[in-house]
Amino acid sequence: GENVEQHPSTLSVQEGDSAVIKCTYSDSASNYFPWYKQELGKRPQLIIDIRSNVGEKKDQRIAVTLNKTAKHFSLHITETQPEDSAVYFCAAWVNNAGNMLTFGGGTRLMVKP
Amino acid sequence: EAQVTQNPRYLITVTGKKLTVTCSQNMNHEYMSWYRQDPGLGLRQIYYSMNVEVTDKGDVPEGYKVSRKEKRNFPLILESPSPNQTSLYFCASSLIRGSNEQFFGPGTRLTVL
Numbered sequence: 001g002e003n004v005e006q007h008p009s010t011l012s013v014q015e016g017d018s019a020v021i022k023c024t025y026s027d028s029a030s031n032y033f034p035w036y037k038q039e040l041g042k043r044p045q046l047i048i049d050i051r052s053n054v055g056e057k058k059d060q061r062i063a064v065t066l067n068k069t070a071k072h073f074s075l076h077i078t079e080t081q082p083e084d085s086a087v088y089f090c091a092a093w094v095n096n097a098g099n100m101l102t103f104g105g106g107t108r109l110m111v112k113p
Numbered sequence: 114e115a116q117v118t119q120n121p122r123y124l125i126t127v128t129g130k131k132l133t134v135t136c137s138q139n140m141n142h143e144y145m146s147w148y149r150q151d152p153g154l155g156l157r158q159i160y161y162s163m164n165v166e167v168t169d170k171g172d173v174p175e176g177y178k179v180s181r182k183e184k185r186n187f188p189l190i191l192e193s194p195s196p197n198q199t200s201l202y203f204c205a206s207s208l209i210r211g212s213n214e215q216f217f218g219p220g221t222r223l224t225v226l
Binding site: 001009031034036043051091093100101102104 | 144146148153154155156157158161163169171172203210211212214215217218219220
């Protein structure tokens with residue numbers, strides 16, 4: 001089955017700096033890659049996603065890049081703010097008989113004011 | 114309001130005492146799933162359902178059962194809970210399958226003594 005690895009597990013940045021979280025996946029048939037943000041004590045919520053026919057997608061301060069050859073994708077947050085502090089999860093979905101969404105282990109991002 | 118609800122939100126029980134965690138969505142979503150969240154392991158899929166009467170195992174199905182008799186409900190059943198099932202559980206739904214935004218419930222924190 002699919003395996004998704006996420007790095008780093010914790011990330012501390014100064015307010016205003018950029019943050020990058022990286023994920024790798026194992027199944028080359030994966031074609032949908034969402035990112036979820038989970039604030040303390042809350043449920044995960046989708047912040048951005050990308051499909052395999054696109055190399056990059058941007059939404060204001062958030063961007064995701066996908067390298068299908070290398071089987072990795074990354075989340076980029078620019079001009080970080082304290083409210084960006086949360087746990088971020090990447091995930092991968094494979095379009096085959098198994099309709100499972102496989103998540104990475106999560107990255108705890110701390111933005112210091 | 115479009116939402117996914119879970120009950121109970123918190124549960125402390127003892128080994129072997131059967132329990133059910135309910136999940137309901139009001140968005141007419143076809144796809145529903147259960148995840149457990151453990152520190153450092155991210156979100157792991159337990160079971161998912163593509164539609165009424167269609168369920169399938171995720172990554173960690175041992176010790177769990179599900180049913181999907183109605184489109185809106187997807188209960189998680191632990192027939193004989195054990196301490197290693199102590200975890201935070203999330204129900205989620207999406208429009209058609211895992212390659213769409215997952216809407217998560219508020220979570221159920223389960224402790225098995």
